[in-house]
Amino acid sequence: MTGCGRAELREVSEAVLAVTARLSVHDVLKTIVASARRLLGARYAALGLPGPDDTFGEFITDGISDERARAIGPMPRQHGLLAAMLRDRNPVRLADVRSHPSFGWWPAAHPELTDFIGVPILHGDEILGTLFLANRREAGGFSAADEELLRLLAAHAAIALVNARLYERSRELSIVAERNRIARELHDAVTQKLFSLRLTADAAAMLVSRDAARAAAELDTVRRLAAEATEELRAIVVGLRPVDLSGDGLDTALRKQTDLLDRVHRPAVRFAGAPVPRLPAVREEAAYRIAQEAMHNALRHAEPGRVTVAVRTDDGSVVLEVTDDGRGFDPLTPTRQFGLASMRERARAAGGRLEVLSRPGAGTTVRLVVPADG
Numbered sequence: 001m002t003g004c005g006r007a008e009l010r011e012v013s014e015a016v017l018a019v020t021a022r023l024s025v026h027d028v029l030k031t032i033v034a035s036a037r038r039l040l041g042a043r044y045a046a047l048g049l050p051g052p053d054d055t056f057g058e059f060i061t062d063g064i065s066d067e068r069a070r071a072i073g074p075m076p077r078q079h080g081l082l083a084a085m086l087r088d089r090n091p092v093r094l095a096d097v098r099s100h101p102s103f104g105w106w107p108a109a110h111p112e113l114t115d116f117i118g119v120p121i122l123h124g125d126e127i128l129g130t131l132f133l134a135n136r137r138e139a140g141g142f143s144a145a146d147e148e149l150l151r152l153l154a155a156h157a158a159i160a161l162v163n164a165r166l167y168e169r170s171r172e173l174s175i176v177a178e179r180n181r182i183a184r185e186l187h188d189a190v191t192q193k194l195f196s197l198r199l200t201a202d203a204a205a206m207l208v209s210r211d212a213a214r215a216a217a218e219l220d221t222v223r224r225l226a227a228e229a230t231e232e233l234r235a236i237v238v239g240l241r242p243v244d245l246s247g248d249g250l251d252t253a254l255r256k257q258t259d260l261l262d263r264v265h266r267p268a269v270r271f272a273g274a275p276v277p278r279l280p281a282v283r284e285e286a287a288y289r290i291a292q293e294a295m296h297n298a299l300r301h302a303e304p305g306r307v308t309v310a311v312r313t314d315d316g317s318v319v320l321e322v323t324d325d326g327r328g329f330d331p332l333t334p335t336r337q338f339g340l341a342s343m344r345e346r347a348r349a350a351g352g353r354l355e356v357l358s359r360p361g362a363g364t365t366v367r368l369v370v371p372a373d374g
Helices: 006-020 025-040 066-072 080-087 144-207 212-239 243-247 250-264 281-302 334-349
Strands: 042-050 056-062 092-094 116-123 126-136 268-271 306-314 317-324 353-358 364-371
Touching: 025 042, 025 056, 025 126, 025 144, 042 080, 056 080, 080 116, 080 126, 092 144, 116 144, 126 144, 144 212, 250 268, 250 281, 250 306, 281 306, 281 317, 281 334, 281 364, 334 353, 334 364
Parallel strands: 268 306
Antiparallel strands: 042 056, 042 126, 092 116, 116 126, 306 317, 317 364, 353 364
């Protein structure tokens, strides 16, 4: 990197670290675009991913307001210089983008572009995407050193993007494997038990008017089979308990749960906790399930922009807090009582105390306090 000074190297390092810290593909793409625009001092930046038939499968911008983006309209499809670069492994650097023979047009609400640089994001022979920057803030347009910097960032971005795709794929495979396991267990155990329960109930119904004693015996069998089916269902659900909870502990399990929810929900889901000591299994399980219930309630009902999970130690206790900035609710509202009652019962069974702080329009905090010792 002969064209880079110490300050530029630090900028590249910070940009690369920001990109590699993301595991969601969408987060990686957004971070790449923002880092590239900041690194080269451009007014506008975009990243296009190839889709079917030489179109853009995804197109992410930075430096354009949401209002202007809506006015511009749908992402570009198959025209002009940008689409051409999805098939070209060579960088393009221009003093005026309109001078390129492949330049076509831009919509009326589109900002006017002048100096331009585009660099492909390559993984072997595959073009994963292309970075576009325009309108450098400093006079003189983009330089060869700028191109060198952008190519370096694109190389690291390719690694981060591939890793993020592999990570998301592994999560998908894990979910499929878990669903298959549950299906097998339901078929092998619970389904057969419920079938026997149904036959026994039918027999009891036929006997009730002819032989009350035998009918009562059959009903005893129904109760026993129902209890066994309930226990087996509970065992399957407990089998969903993450390995991390028994292996790494509550804080790690919660961090991984928030990471997962953050990838599949639009609101930001963040873990802001600190390492906490290991708790007895019943307390760790209760804290984890309460956190799950509180997060899912927030995501389903509160319309939040952000959900935060925090866990810490405080004066011999472990404190768990799930906070959202959503629309809030009245904790006394009957429609919310079942979920709150379930969480409070878990807290009591674990020797803890649960508080729910909320009011309409002011978000919600669910706080659990459990003893840290046995």
